[in-house]
Amino acid sequence: MATAAPVQQPATSQAQLGRIYLRSRAAGLLDWLVAIWVVSGAFVATEPSPYEFGFILVLGLAMFGGFGLHRSTLGLLVLLAGFIPFGLIAAFQVKYTPLSDSLVYLAVTVFLLFTAYFAANYVADAPQRRMKFVIKAYIVAAAVSALAGVLGYLDLIPGSGALTLYGRAKALFKDPNVYGPFMVLPAMYLLQRILLATGRRRLWAGLLFGLLSVGIFVSFSRAAWGHLAASSLLVFVLVYLFEAQARDRMRMIRVGMAGSLVLVVALAGLLAIPQVGELFETRAGAQSYDEGETGRFGRQAFAFDLALSHPLGLGPLEFRNTRVKEEPHNTYVNVFLSYGWGGGLAMLLLIVTTIWRGVRFVVRSSPNRLLLIPLVSTFSILSIEAAIIDLDHWRHFYLVAGLIWGVTAAYHRASADESKRLSALV
Numbered sequence: 001m002a003t004a005a006p007v008q009q010p011a012t013s014q015a016q017l018g019r020i021y022l023r024s025r026a027a028g029l030l031d032w033l034v035a036i037w038v039v040s041g042a043f044v045a046t047e048p049s050p051y052e053f054g055f056i057l058v059l060g061l062a063m064f065g066g067f068g069l070h071r072s073t074l075g076l077l078v079l080l081a082g083f084i085p086f087g088l089i090a091a092f093q094v095k096y097t098p099l100s101d102s103l104v105y106l107a108v109t110v111f112l113l114f115t116a117y118f119a120a121n122y123v124a125d126a127p128q129r130r131m132k133f134v135i136k137a138y139i140v141a142a143a144v145s146a147l148a149g150v151l152g153y154l155d156l157i158p159g160s161g162a163l164t165l166y167g168r169a170k171a172l173f174k175d176p177n178v179y180g181p182f183m184v185l186p187a188m189y190l191l192q193r194i195l196l197a198t199g200r201r202r203l204w205a206g207l208l209f210g211l212l213s214v215g216i217f218v219s220f221s222r223a224a225w226g227h228l229a230a231s232s233l234l235v236f237v238l239v240y241l242f243e244a245q246a247r248d249r250m251r252m253i254r255v256g257m258a259g260s261l262v263l264v265v266a267l268a269g270l271l272a273i274p275q276v277g278e279l280f281e282t283r284a285g286a287q288s289y290d291e292g293e294t295g296r297f298g299r300q301a302f303a304f305d306l307a308l309s310h311p312l313g314l315g316p317l318e319f320r321n322t323r324v325k326e327e328p329h330n331t332y333v334n335v336f337l338s339y340g341w342g343g344g345l346a347m348l349l350l351i352v353t354t355i356w357r358g359v360r361f362v363v364r365s366s367p368n369r370l371l372l373i374p375l376v377s378t379f380s381i382l383s384i385e386a387a388i389i390d391l392d393h394w395r396h397f398y399l400v401a402g403l404i405w406g407v408t409a410a411y412h413r414a415s416a417d418e419s420k421r422l423s424a425l426v
Contacts, residue, residue: 025065029061031133035133035136037055037057037058038137038141039138039140039141040054041141041182042142042182043172059118068124070409072124072405072409073120073405076402076405077117079350080113080114080117082342083113086342087338089313089342090313090315090338093313094318095321096318097315097321102316102317105317105338108393112397115395115398116405119398119399119403119405119406120402120409121406121409122406123403123406123410124409124413126413127424128424131403134403135185135186139189139190139208142185145171145173146171146211147211148163150211150214150215152164167275168219168279169218177219177223177224178394179215180215180227181221181394182394183212184224185378185396185400186212187212187228187231188232188235189374190205190212192235192370192426193205193426194206195236195239195255196243210266213228213263214266217267217270223388226381227378227382230384231378231381235373239373240252242363243373299329302322303319303328303334303337310337311341313341315338316339317338319334319338330386330388330390331347331392332344338392351383351386351401354401355376357405357408358375358380367414367418368413368414370424371407371424371426372404372407372408375400382397
């Protein structure tokens with residue numbers, strides 16, 4: 001009996017299988033590359049920084065490995081597309097700033113807006129799994145930054161001068177005022193774990209939260225201090241109201257009281273160190289650069305008047321070439337000056353719609369609510385902090401915004417295992 005000849009698989013089918021295999025491998029590597037990208041956010045002493053180069057690699061791998069776009073994140077893309085033409089027009093309004101500097105500044109802003117859009121779609125594909133990759137990487141970055149900042153401030157390692165500025169810890173950031181707030185979001189996830197977890201998970205979370213708190217303290221950034229305190233209070237209230245059971249609430253009250261006592265004792269110990277006490281007293285009081293016509297608030301008033309009279313904007317970095325030689329330190333005023341009325345409105349809408357989405361969803365029950373509580377608690381205070389500092393180039397500001405859009409885009413998406421209580425606890 002004759003046997004049938006084996007049917008050979010078409011070459012095209014083999015090529016398709018090869019592409020499918022490579023895509024699956026790329027998708028598997030994407031989470032780890034995103035984690036490395038997030039960690040690189042702790043190294044931004046120069047611009048462009050490793051964060052920018054890391055994102056380019058992430059984006060390339062995501063495009064190759066298959067990257068889904070979600071309809072509910074379309075608002076971010078619309079804001080990005082609406083911002084670009086107004087920002088470009090404003091960039092050409094500069095008179096004293098080199099045009100190349102103006103265009104580079106605008107390019108960085110557009111780039112950061114796009115990172116928010118990417119983060120939103122990346123997280124929306126698998127909220128719990130991918131958020132855990134992102135936040136654990138962020139905790140590593142914050143812990144490294146805090147350790148470097150504290151050791152540098154105490155002059156315990158060689159080259160400590162590179163980790164401080166004006167006697168304040170900055171780690172590998174340009175400015176202590178960026179270094180301090182960078183650590184707030186991971187601190188909020190650790191605080192949430194302290195409030196709800198038990199055993200070793202709570203112990204490790206407590207130790208890491210303490211490290212980040214000390215790191216934030218030695219930044220001697222008043223905004224960072226307030227940010228940590230206000231966001232911590234918000235996390236406590238939201239967890240207490242929406243996620244804690246009766247036994248959790250009693251434990252939360254005890255943990256809160258004990259934690260507050262530990263922080264007070266630790267703060268007292270730090271202030272007993274003469275150089276720490278003197279700098280704290282100086283930073284806690286009114287600063288000379290806040291007062292007067294050319295002080296922080298005087299600059300803001302002058303910048304606001306300029307913004308009203310220049311619909312197309314002055315252009316990026318141009319304000320410092322007016323009669324006031326420093327930036328206004330108010331994001332809401334600065335974006336209208338730098339990007340014109342249209343670009344400023346797009347940035348304002350980004351902040352307002354992000355807060356609105358976060359608050360609207362966080363009051364709804366979902367297996368993913370524990371992912372959202374720290375994000376809302378952090379971003380809402382960042383939006384207030386924006387009134388006293390320029391944060392339109394803070395990398396983590398856009399990351400937090402994108403994560404809020406991503407979690408809310410797939411707020412009720414969870415597998416059976418991910419629907420268990422506290423399954424979203426990072």
